Each structure stands twice: as C-alpha cells, then as structure tokens.
Amino acid sequence: MKKNTILFTMITFLLIGIITIGSSFSDNDFAIDQENNPLTAPHFDENESKAAFDKMMTVLEHKRCVNCHPSGAIPRQGEDSHLHNFDVKRGEAGQGLAAYSCNTCHSDQNNDYSGVPGAPHWSLAPEEMAWEGKTRIEIATQMMDSKRNGGRSHEDIMHHLTEHELVLWAWNPGVDAEGNPREKPPVPKDEYIQAVKQWIELGAVIPSE
Amino acid sequence: MTDQNSKNKPKSKSRRSFLIKGGIGTLGLMALGTYVFRNPMRRKMYEMTETLVVPYSGTGTQANLWIEFTKDNTVVLHSPKVEMGQGTFTGLAQILADELDVNINQITVKAAETATGIVDGMSTGGSLSIAQLWQPLREMAATMREFVKSEGAKKMGVDVSSITTANGILTSGTQTLEYAGALEGVTEFNLPSTPELRPLKEYKSVGKPIKRIDLRPKIVGDPIFGMDAEMPNMLHAAVIRPEHIGSKLKHADISEAEKMPGVVRILEYDDWIGVIANSFAEALAAKNKIKTDWDIPKVWSEETLRDYLRVGQGDKMITQKSGAPLDPDGDGVVSMEFSSPIGAHAQLEPNGAVAHVTDGKATVILSTQVIGATQKQVAEALGFDMENVNIVGTYLGGGFGRRLNTSHAVKAAIMSREIGQPVKYFFTRKEEFQNDTFRPPTHHFMRGKMNDNGQLSALEHHYASGDVAINALIMPSVMTSVLGTDVGAMRGGNIMYANLERRRAVQWHKTLPFATSFWRSLGLLANTFAIESFIDEMALNAGRNPVDFRLSMLGTDEHQSRIRKVIEVAAEKAGYKEGASGNRAMGFAASIDAGAPCAQVVEVSVEGDTIKVEKVICAFDCGLAVNPDQVRAQCEGSIIMGISAVLHEKMTIKEGRLYPINYGAYDMALMKNSPRVIDIHLIQGVDHPLPVGEPPLGPIGAAIGNAVRRITGKRLTDLPMKLD
Amino acid sequence: MKVSFNINGEQKTVEVSDGNSPLLWAIRDGVGLKGTKFGCGKAACGACTIHVDGNAVRSCSFPVRMAEGKEITTIEGLSNDGVLHxxxxxxxxxxxxxxxxxxxxxxxxxxxxxxxxxxxxxxxxxxxxxxxxxxxxxxxxxxxxxxxxxxxxxxxxxxxxx
Missing domain, CATH: 1.10.150.120 ([2Fe-2S]-binding domain)
Structure with a gap:
C-alpha cells in the first residue's frame, strides 16, 4: 500500500506537472543552467514561448489527457468524453474502489482483445488537478500552483511530461471495443516533447490570454 | 430399469401417454378448416390467445420416457422444457415428487435431448412451462407410481392395495422395497391407466418455497451451460456476420488471417465466414485480420426507421372493438402519443453451439429455447433425417426470447462437417448486440373521452409494431395468415377494463429491415406503458384517485374480479397516497397478461434529472404458485428488467448499424438502480398454475411514469423515460 | 509462450501463441475451469471476474503473460475443501x-x-x-x-x- 502511495504521488506529479514561475525563480532545486535562464537568455522570445505553450496545451487539453483529469468523481471516456461506463468512481487514491479498481480492467498496456486501454500506473489525476471544463490558461495556472502540484521542480516535471509512459500513452492509445483506433493528440509526439522542453526552458511563462 | 446413462428407449411399449390437447398447432388447423374468418370471430380468437394457457404439445409423451429410474434409487426427469433461470426444473421436481412419492432430493431434472424422443412441439417460452406441464406431469407421475407399486407387489408377494409409498420406498406391513428394487429387471413398461390425482391439500412439496434444485451447481461454478460444453478433439471458431442492416458479403480478403497462429481453416459462405482455430483467442485474432467488403443496399437511420414505423402505416387489424370509433377531432376527445425503442436481449451467455457431424450423424450441444425447431433446422441444412440429428440442450445463461431461434446451430454443424472434427463457436458481444432478434420499436396513439359523470366512457389504443410473432420460427405461418395480426405484438394491447361504453384497439404491423422477435413479455411492456399512462392522465384530468378511477372501469365477471383484486391489494398494501411529497411520489398501474393480472405501486424519487425507483409493491394473481419463492424471484426479476427497459435501455440505428455494441454503453439497470424494497403479494385466483415469468413486466413502466408525473408535472411518453 | 501460475492452490502451466491474449481463455480452455464466464470480452459485464493476488480482475481484459507467477483464485477455488465461502x-x-x-x-x-x-x-x-x-x-x-x-x-x- 505504501509503495502504491509513493507511486501514485509520482504519477500525479507526472500528470500535472509544472511548478509556477513565481516559485521557480526562487526555488533552489530548480537547476537549469544560467545560459538557459529566461531572464538572462539572450534569445528569449515571447512569441516563441507562447507558440510552444500553445502546442503543449493543445495536447494537454486533448481528451486523451482530460478524460482522466475529470472534475467529478467519475472519469470520462471515449472520443465524446462521456462519463465512464458504469459510473466507475475515482476512489480515495484515484485508483478506483475496493472491488472495482482501475486495474480490475486496465493493465500495463493496451488490450487489443478487449479494447481496454492500458499503460503502467493507469489511474486518475486527483480532484484538485481536474482539467475537465477548464481553459488552457486555467489548466496551466493550476499546474503551476505549487499548492496543487506538490511543489515539483521544472526539470523533474519536464522529464515526466515528456518521458513518462502514462503521458506518452496518448500517442499509442490503442483500439476501442470495436477495434477502431483511438484518436491521438493533434500534435505529433516529438513536436509536443520539443514544445514542452522549449516552453520550460524559456521560463514556463503562461501567456495572459 | 436402466442405469444412470442409458434411457428408456422411445420404442418401448406404452399404453399410457397423456393426451395431447391441441395447442397452437391445433388452433392453426382448426382455423384452416374455416379459412375465411369474419372479424368478430378473429377477435374472439385474439381474446383466447390472450387468456388461454396453450396446452403442451410435443412428441414422446409416454411417462416412462420422461421419468427414468436409476439403480441408486433416484429419478431423472427428462424435461421437454429447459431451465433458463425461471425455476422450472425446481417446480417440475416438486410436482413430480408429490405424485410419484419420492423425495425432492432424489430427483434430477435434465433437458431432454431430442434422442430421447421427447421433443417440445413449440418452445420453452411464454412463461408456460409449469402451467403447461402441471396436468400431464402429475398424470405421468401418478401413473408411474402405480406401475412401480404393481411391479413391487409382484416382487414382495403382496397385494398391491397393501402397499404405501413415500420417499421412493414401497412399504407393505413390515416389508419395504426401494423403487429401484421394484423395477429391477423390468424391461416392458406396460403402464396402467392414470389414477385419480391427489387433492391439492395433500401435496407436501407443491406450494412450498423450497430452494432451487440447481442452486449449488450455480454457486460453485459447475460447467452446466452451453458455453461450457466440450467434445473430444474440439476446435474453436469465430464467425464474421453482417454488421449493416440488410448487407451482403461481397468480398473477403483472408490472406493475412490464414497466416495467423493456430488457424486451421477459414470457410467462406454467402453471408458468413467461419474461422476455425486451435483456440478461441486464436480464432478471434485471425478473424480480426480478415478484410471484408459489404454490399449495403440501403443505409438505415433512426429517423428513417421512425418514419417507417408509425400508427397509420402498414397492415391494419382491429384487435378489439366495442362501440363506434372516436372522432380524433371530436369534442372532448383527448389524444396522446407514446413510443418505445428497439430493445436488446442482452442475455449474459452469448449464443453459440458445439457440433460434431460425422458418419451421417450430427450432435449439437447448445443453449436453446427451441430444441425441436433447432433439430429441424440442422437436419434440413445438412440434408439429414431428423433421427440422425441429436440436439442436446443445456442450462441457459438467460433466454428472454433470444433463443427462440437458434439457427446458429447450423453454422457450427456446417463447420464441423467441413473440418471433420467437433467445432465450438459463439457470438462475440458485438455480434450479439448487432445481430440480436430485437424487441421491435413501437408507436402508440391513445384516445379517450370522459362522460358527464367524470367517468371514462371511451378508450382507444392504436399501436404500431414490428414483428414479434409474425415470421417467428415457432409460429405456424398459417396462424398469422388466418388471424391476420401479430399476436405477440398484441400482448397487453387490448384494453382490459370492461366497464367502458366504447373500447377499441387497432394494430398496425410492419416487418422491419432487421430481425425483431420475442423479448420477455412481448408487446405487454410498451402497450401497458401507453395504456396505463394515458388512463392515469385521464384520472388526473378528472381530479380522481387513479386507483378508484380504475376500479370504476372494471366489470363484475370472474376475470374482471381477479383484476379488481390485485388492484385493491396493491393499493392497500402500499397505502397508496395521491400526490408528491417533496421529490417523492407513488405511481400506480395494472395489467393482465396470459390470464394473470398484476398491479404495482412504485415509490419514485427524482434528484436532478435522475429518476430512482425506491420501492415497488406488487400484487400478482398467478393462480397456484407451485414454488412461491421462485414466483417471487420472477416478480423481482421482471420488475428489475422492466425498470432497466423503461428507464435505461435503447438501441439506436447509426449509419445502417445497430448500436451500442456492449454493456455499459447499452445502459441497463445495475445494482444501484435496483429498488431497495420489493414487496410481492401473491394471490391465488384460480387453483392451477398460471404463467409467471412475464406478466409482472406489464405495470412497471406506467407506474414509474405516473409517479414522475406527480413529482415533476411532466408526462413522459417515450421509453426509455428521461428527464432533461 | 508458456505461462505458469498458481490457480486455486495448484501450479499450472499453459501454452499460448499470444501473451497478450486474455487470461480468461487460458483458465477456461487451458486449465479447463469453466466457472469463470465469458460475457462480453470487453471488461464490461464482470462475468469473468477472478482474483489475482487477492484483487478483483476481469480476466477477459487481463493479458495472460501478466499472470506469470501470480496467485489466481476462481469461483471453483473460492470454497475450501467443499466448505462454501x-x-x-x-x-x-x-x-x-x-x-x-x-x-x-x-x-x-x-x-x-x-x-x-x-x-x-x-x-x-x-x-x-x-x-x-x-x-x-x-x-x-x-x-x-x-x-x-x-x-x-x-x-x-x-x-x-x-
């Protein structure tokens, strides 16, 4: 159980992400080198940052991500983001309930026989990290709020957003119950990864609109 | 006398078989004789089909075929009816025990395979199993008891009149002999005439809530279902069948599939492809690699279907007529429109079969409600004589009418013939949902008029439906052509209240482009929803209590009095109260189906858009309840399946295909939707058993709608009922 | 591939051509225990629910390769020496x-x-x-x-x- 909790905290953090600009500059464990510090970087470009932000958020706002960042107790599913069949509940740890956890049906990889999607650590983002119904600015602001993200460093987050299997599952979403491929985010994986890195390297600035 | 595995052969002599008293077949023949029916005569026939318990018809009616004695002094009953959850095997065992004088623990009930010679002429359906076999089974059991006594008397050297029987033991003075001992060496079953049956009050098992005899196997997970059947050297298959309504296979590319691991053979036919492999997972994986191209002559949509099936279109038949029709535009005439969607059976055990065809003989094991009809289908498809086809029926993982045509047995048989080995195949869930024999959608107009005394004086029900009984495998086509109406769609369609100046029911029938057929309770669910919702609305308009309003519409004969009784009991036991209290209210409705009246009071709450059934009080006159506990179980099941149908379920046509294709997406009542209280009150209005498994599905829809009307002011007229 | 697991207290090995194929079929047709049912094959109906290391799992959506070395209980193993659970x-x-x-x-x-x-x-x-x-x-x-x-x-x- 303890192992699960640690795992869960890790995943949560992977999924939501990124610490705030406000805290990042004074944060000791924020250890990007001075050359890339947006305040001193000679090539900082607001438009470039915004473009990277938009590209990243186009992915994070996609149903492959938002379906598991629901605003209520029930996750969403499918291309139309309907409430998860059978109204399955998030449970206390975002992993479902006693007799009916996420892992009752979802395993560590997509199942082409059942059409049930899967990836390591399949679970829901906690309620305070709900993205459902929020604008990209709200989602990003929430991601940057140290009170809601566990106070993680930019670098850690960058790694997690760009390397973790559950996040990257979005580009390998498998087939549905009818055998039809699930829709992938509209930005190719490598472009997304590049955008996340770029945006963070440029200071993780959330545009004002 | 036989051992456990061999059966008394059909050819053994018998002087006693029970009388086949007619049944649908006879009804058809009778009708054929006087082919030109006048409409009033037809309507008389409709009334009969609505109330009559159709007698059992079938072959192999000798008592010694049904009742097999074993060496260890137990009895095997070879039942022409199958067990699909309705508790029939238990009820039959109780009936057998009481006339044969054996303990119920000594009885095993099996679905009779066709090789026994016992083949039901129709089906396990219509909630008729116990009602149909009540008389013949008691007669057979009593006859066999007398036969055992006479054989025992010879062996014991006593006079037969000195023998008493109990628990499978003959006693004469101090001498005892087991039935098994009495029948030792007996090969000729020269059965005596049927003795007089015992008075009901002497029955010890009938009428008692004894536990189901199939309880333990179902709790420990024994392999009792068609799905669990195996044969030696069996291969597994998956089948491709059309997804689009009316589509035909044009071309298939099997090249990739053939290379998949475990694939043994791929067979291509006009309208299906069979993929045979060493395991089911391999067959399925290979099936998914087949690329198919279909000819789709017309792409149906939900809208085109709704336009196609409406009151006023198709074949018209007046199924009930008393007094002149109402003028729809006349003064004071109230009209309302209702509808119900396509319904799926969604039984948990998928359809399928295990077949072995070899040396001109075929054996097929499967879950079916029509063992006899399946035998015929397989024999015809293979060009075999009937006696060379043995159909072995298993326990069914749900029937609900879905297995009244199990022609898929033919595919299993063909695959086995081609491969020379036993083949097992079954439907995927998607195939189940898209190739169901659906409950047809319906469309209804209700019309009514009050008189000056605040009394409903005229009531009309106009209803449109797709096939239920028409084109069904088990219905003689002559019956359809003579009666001119779909007697399945008609169930519950006529107005049961006799004390009306004018009443009328008019059926509009069309055959739909996809298969529709029997779904538990047939037309009753939607017809009662329309009629009883409308009556409720008329009562509200008149400012009258809906229970009194209904009672005042009833006549005084025995039939009407039995309806009156269930209405009174339900209202009284529920303490029916008019109007809403906060977000809660009661709703009332009643119906009669197959001569068994039922009334229900529901207590419903509305939270946001969510309708929740909190409590159901049900009064049901099922006649003699052979097993009251299982009658209650059928009521509970009907109520919950009814709630599922009227608040949740709906199939939709999307771009020519039926959706959804799985549970969950096909929304059904779950644990959380099941009422916390279901209170059943059984009434014995007649002294014989009546159909049980379907009549309680009648009132539930309207009762819920009537409650919602009181809470929200909204009259919900379309199933499934939704507030938004 | 071969997959070995402990099912209802007995060690069993099954041979499958695809490690991602459902554990359900390995149990039903490989081990021969039919109490675990096929209802939908899509992890929706729950008829195939078993326990894997004590947790409820829908075996139609559980890749057989993941059963390697696991403790599996099916309905047949829920009772203990004939004593019902x-x-x-x-x-x-x-x-x-x-x-x-x-x-x-x-x-x-x-x-x-x-x-x-x-x-x-x-x-x-x-x-x-x-x-x-x-x-x-x-x-x-x-x-x-x-x-x-x-x-x-x-x-x-x-x-x-x-």
Whole structure:
C-alpha cells in the first residue's frame, strides 16, 4: 500500500506537472543552467514561448489527457468524453474502489482483445488537478500552483511530461471495443516533447490570454 | 430399469401417454378448416390467445420416457422444457415428487435431448412451462407410481392395495422395497391407466418455497451451460456476420488471417465466414485480420426507421372493438402519443453451439429455447433425417426470447462437417448486440373521452409494431395468415377494463429491415406503458384517485374480479397516497397478461434529472404458485428488467448499424438502480398454475411514469423515460 | 509462450501463441475451469471476474503473460475443501441465482469487496458491485452481500478466538 502511495504521488506529479514561475525563480532545486535562464537568455522570445505553450496545451487539453483529469468523481471516456461506463468512481487514491479498481480492467498496456486501454500506473489525476471544463490558461495556472502540484521542480516535471509512459500513452492509445483506433493528440509526439522542453526552458511563462 | 446413462428407449411399449390437447398447432388447423374468418370471430380468437394457457404439445409423451429410474434409487426427469433461470426444473421436481412419492432430493431434472424422443412441439417460452406441464406431469407421475407399486407387489408377494409409498420406498406391513428394487429387471413398461390425482391439500412439496434444485451447481461454478460444453478433439471458431442492416458479403480478403497462429481453416459462405482455430483467442485474432467488403443496399437511420414505423402505416387489424370509433377531432376527445425503442436481449451467455457431424450423424450441444425447431433446422441444412440429428440442450445463461431461434446451430454443424472434427463457436458481444432478434420499436396513439359523470366512457389504443410473432420460427405461418395480426405484438394491447361504453384497439404491423422477435413479455411492456399512462392522465384530468378511477372501469365477471383484486391489494398494501411529497411520489398501474393480472405501486424519487425507483409493491394473481419463492424471484426479476427497459435501455440505428455494441454503453439497470424494497403479494385466483415469468413486466413502466408525473408535472411518453 | 501460475492452490502451466491474449481463455480452455464466464470480452459485464493476488480482475481484459507467477483464485477455488465461502453460503441462503451465468463474477467481486470493506453499506455495494445481471437478481444479491458480511465476521471472530 505504501509503495502504491509513493507511486501514485509520482504519477500525479507526472500528470500535472509544472511548478509556477513565481516559485521557480526562487526555488533552489530548480537547476537549469544560467545560459538557459529566461531572464538572462539572450534569445528569449515571447512569441516563441507562447507558440510552444500553445502546442503543449493543445495536447494537454486533448481528451486523451482530460478524460482522466475529470472534475467529478467519475472519469470520462471515449472520443465524446462521456462519463465512464458504469459510473466507475475515482476512489480515495484515484485508483478506483475496493472491488472495482482501475486495474480490475486496465493493465500495463493496451488490450487489443478487449479494447481496454492500458499503460503502467493507469489511474486518475486527483480532484484538485481536474482539467475537465477548464481553459488552457486555467489548466496551466493550476499546474503551476505549487499548492496543487506538490511543489515539483521544472526539470523533474519536464522529464515526466515528456518521458513518462502514462503521458506518452496518448500517442499509442490503442483500439476501442470495436477495434477502431483511438484518436491521438493533434500534435505529433516529438513536436509536443520539443514544445514542452522549449516552453520550460524559456521560463514556463503562461501567456495572459 | 436402466442405469444412470442409458434411457428408456422411445420404442418401448406404452399404453399410457397423456393426451395431447391441441395447442397452437391445433388452433392453426382448426382455423384452416374455416379459412375465411369474419372479424368478430378473429377477435374472439385474439381474446383466447390472450387468456388461454396453450396446452403442451410435443412428441414422446409416454411417462416412462420422461421419468427414468436409476439403480441408486433416484429419478431423472427428462424435461421437454429447459431451465433458463425461471425455476422450472425446481417446480417440475416438486410436482413430480408429490405424485410419484419420492423425495425432492432424489430427483434430477435434465433437458431432454431430442434422442430421447421427447421433443417440445413449440418452445420453452411464454412463461408456460409449469402451467403447461402441471396436468400431464402429475398424470405421468401418478401413473408411474402405480406401475412401480404393481411391479413391487409382484416382487414382495403382496397385494398391491397393501402397499404405501413415500420417499421412493414401497412399504407393505413390515416389508419395504426401494423403487429401484421394484423395477429391477423390468424391461416392458406396460403402464396402467392414470389414477385419480391427489387433492391439492395433500401435496407436501407443491406450494412450498423450497430452494432451487440447481442452486449449488450455480454457486460453485459447475460447467452446466452451453458455453461450457466440450467434445473430444474440439476446435474453436469465430464467425464474421453482417454488421449493416440488410448487407451482403461481397468480398473477403483472408490472406493475412490464414497466416495467423493456430488457424486451421477459414470457410467462406454467402453471408458468413467461419474461422476455425486451435483456440478461441486464436480464432478471434485471425478473424480480426480478415478484410471484408459489404454490399449495403440501403443505409438505415433512426429517423428513417421512425418514419417507417408509425400508427397509420402498414397492415391494419382491429384487435378489439366495442362501440363506434372516436372522432380524433371530436369534442372532448383527448389524444396522446407514446413510443418505445428497439430493445436488446442482452442475455449474459452469448449464443453459440458445439457440433460434431460425422458418419451421417450430427450432435449439437447448445443453449436453446427451441430444441425441436433447432433439430429441424440442422437436419434440413445438412440434408439429414431428423433421427440422425441429436440436439442436446443445456442450462441457459438467460433466454428472454433470444433463443427462440437458434439457427446458429447450423453454422457450427456446417463447420464441423467441413473440418471433420467437433467445432465450438459463439457470438462475440458485438455480434450479439448487432445481430440480436430485437424487441421491435413501437408507436402508440391513445384516445379517450370522459362522460358527464367524470367517468371514462371511451378508450382507444392504436399501436404500431414490428414483428414479434409474425415470421417467428415457432409460429405456424398459417396462424398469422388466418388471424391476420401479430399476436405477440398484441400482448397487453387490448384494453382490459370492461366497464367502458366504447373500447377499441387497432394494430398496425410492419416487418422491419432487421430481425425483431420475442423479448420477455412481448408487446405487454410498451402497450401497458401507453395504456396505463394515458388512463392515469385521464384520472388526473378528472381530479380522481387513479386507483378508484380504475376500479370504476372494471366489470363484475370472474376475470374482471381477479383484476379488481390485485388492484385493491396493491393499493392497500402500499397505502397508496395521491400526490408528491417533496421529490417523492407513488405511481400506480395494472395489467393482465396470459390470464394473470398484476398491479404495482412504485415509490419514485427524482434528484436532478435522475429518476430512482425506491420501492415497488406488487400484487400478482398467478393462480397456484407451485414454488412461491421462485414466483417471487420472477416478480423481482421482471420488475428489475422492466425498470432497466423503461428507464435505461435503447438501441439506436447509426449509419445502417445497430448500436451500442456492449454493456455499459447499452445502459441497463445495475445494482444501484435496483429498488431497495420489493414487496410481492401473491394471490391465488384460480387453483392451477398460471404463467409467471412475464406478466409482472406489464405495470412497471406506467407506474414509474405516473409517479414522475406527480413529482415533476411532466408526462413522459417515450421509453426509455428521461428527464432533461 | 508458456505461462505458469498458481490457480486455486495448484501450479499450472499453459501454452499460448499470444501473451497478450486474455487470461480468461487460458483458465477456461487451458486449465479447463469453466466457472469463470465469458460475457462480453470487453471488461464490461464482470462475468469473468477472478482474483489475482487477492484483487478483483476481469480476466477477459487481463493479458495472460501478466499472470506469470501470480496467485489466481476462481469461483471453483473460492470454497475450501467443499466448505462454501461465506459469500457462496449467503448466496445459497438467499437463493440468489436465476439463470446463474453472471453469478460467479458477482460472487468473486463481492468476496474481493468484503476483504477490504468487511461491513459494506448499501452505498458501498452500489459503488463496488457494478457487474451486469440480466435476470435482475440484484435485489436478492444485496441481501446476500449483507448476509455474507455477517457470516464472514462471525467466521473471522471464531477463527481469531480459536
């Protein structure tokens, strides 16, 4: 159980992400080198940052991500983001309930026989990290709020957003119950990864609109 | 006398078989004789089909075929009816025990395979199993008891009149002999005439809530279902069948599939492809690699279907007529429109079969409600004589009418013939949902008029439906052509209240482009929803209590009095109260189906858009309840399946295909939707058993709608009922 | 590939051509235990529910390769030397099954729930037991689940005082 909790905290953090600009500059464990510090970087470009932000958020706002960042107790599913069949509940740890956890049906990889999607650590983002119904600015602001993200460093987050299997599952979403491929985010994986890195390297600035 | 595995052969002599008293077949023949029916005569026939318990018809009616004695002094009953959850095997065992004088623990009930010679002429359906076999089974059991006594008397050297029987033991003075001992060496079953049956009050098992005899196997997970059947050297298959309504296979590319691991053979036919492999997972994986191209002559949509099936279109038949029709535009005439969607059976055990065809003989094991009809289908498809086809029926993982045509047995048989080995195949869930024999959608107009005394004086029900009984495998086509109406769609369609100046029911029938057929309770669910919702609305308009309003519409004969009784009991036991209290209210409705009246009071709450059934009080006159506990179980099941149908379920046509294709997406009542209280009150209005498994599905829809009307002011007229 | 696991206390090895194919078929056709049912193959109905290392799992959506080295319990192994599990006993007492096809899945889900929630409320039952039963036995099942909880508690108490 303890192992699960640690795992869960890790995943949560992977999924939501990124610490705030406000805290990042004074944060000791924020250890990007001075050359890339947006305040001193000679090539900082607001438009470039915004473009990277938009590209990243186009992915994070996609149903492959938002379906598991629901605003209520029930996750969403499918291309139309309907409430998860059978109204399955998030449970206390975002992993479902006693007799009916996420892992009752979802395993560590997509199942082409059942059409049930899967990836390591399949679970829901906690309620305070709900993205459902929020604008990209709200989602990003929430991601940057140290009170809601566990106070993680930019670098850690960058790694997690760009390397973790559950996040990257979005580009390998498998087939549905009818055998039809699930829709992938509209930005190719490598472009997304590049955008996340770029945006963070440029200071993780959330545009004002 | 036989051992456990061999059966008394059909050819053994018998002087006693029970009388086949007619049944649908006879009804058809009778009708054929006087082919030109006048409409009033037809309507008389409709009334009969609505109330009559159709007698059992079938072959192999000798008592010694049904009742097999074993060496260890137990009895095997070879039942022409199958067990699909309705508790029939238990009820039959109780009936057998009481006339044969054996303990119920000594009885095993099996679905009779066709090789026994016992083949039901129709089906396990219509909630008729116990009602149909009540008389013949008691007669057979009593006859066999007398036969055992006479054989025992010879062996014991006593006079037969000195023998008493109990628990499978003959006693004469101090001498005892087991039935098994009495029948030792007996090969000729020269059965005596049927003795007089015992008075009901002497029955010890009938009428008692004894536990189901199939309880333990179902709790420990024994392999009792068609799905669990195996044969030696069996291969597994998956089948491709059309997804689009009316589509035909044009071309298939099997090249990739053939290379998949475990694939043994791929067979291509006009309208299906069979993929045979060493395991089911391999067959399925290979099936998914087949690329198919279909000819789709017309792409149906939900809208085109709704336009196609409406009151006023198709074949018209007046199924009930008393007094002149109402003028729809006349003064004071109230009209309302209702509808119900396509319904799926969604039984948990998928359809399928295990077949072995070899040396001109075929054996097929499967879950079916029509063992006899399946035998015929397989024999015809293979060009075999009937006696060379043995159909072995298993326990069914749900029937609900879905297995009244199990022609898929033919595919299993063909695959086995081609491969020379036993083949097992079954439907995927998607195939189940898209190739169901659906409950047809319906469309209804209700019309009514009050008189000056605040009394409903005229009531009309106009209803449109797709096939239920028409084109069904088990219905003689002559019956359809003579009666001119779909007697399945008609169930519950006529107005049961006799004390009306004018009443009328008019059926509009069309055959739909996809298969529709029997779904538990047939037309009753939607017809009662329309009629009883409308009556409720008329009562509200008149400012009258809906229970009194209904009672005042009833006549005084025995039939009407039995309806009156269930209405009174339900209202009284529920303490029916008019109007809403906060977000809660009661709703009332009643119906009669197959001569068994039922009334229900529901207590419903509305939270946001969510309708929740909190409590159901049900009064049901099922006649003699052979097993009251299982009658209650059928009521509970009907109520919950009814709630599922009227608040949740709906199939939709999307771009020519039926959706959804799985549970969950096909929304059904779950644990959380099941009422916390279901209170059943059984009434014995007649002294014989009546159909049980379907009549309680009648009132539930309207009762819920009537409650919602009181809470929200909204009259919900379309199933499934939704507030938004 | 070969996959080995312990099922109902017995060590078994099955041979499959695809490690991602469902454990369900390895149990039903490989090991030959038919109590675990195929209902939908899409992890929706719950008829194939089993326990893997004590957790409820829908075996139609569980890749057989993941069963390697695991402890599996099916309905056949829920009882112990012919003594019914409290859940099965409660199911008997309340005469729950009708057709019976979905019941093993329900009993396995209930047993898993009682392990973690020994005295479930009606709400716990509603939220946790989301399998599908077409005969509509939910009403009796709810009673049986409460009864199973009682029997289970009694059994545990008597075991702990011995």
């Amino acid at each position: 409290p859940v099965q006993q409660a199911w008997m007492d309340e005469v729950v099954p009708q057709c019976g096809y979905c019941q093993p899945g329900f009993m396995m889900a209930t047993a898993a729930m009682l392990d973690k929630i020994p005295n479930p409320t009606d709400e716990d039952i509603d939220n946790n037991i989301i399998n599908v039963c077409r005969c509509g036995t939910y009403y009796r099942m709810r009673k049986a689940i409460h009864r199973a909880a009682e029997l289970n508690t009694k059994k545990n108490n008597s075991e702990s005082t011995q």
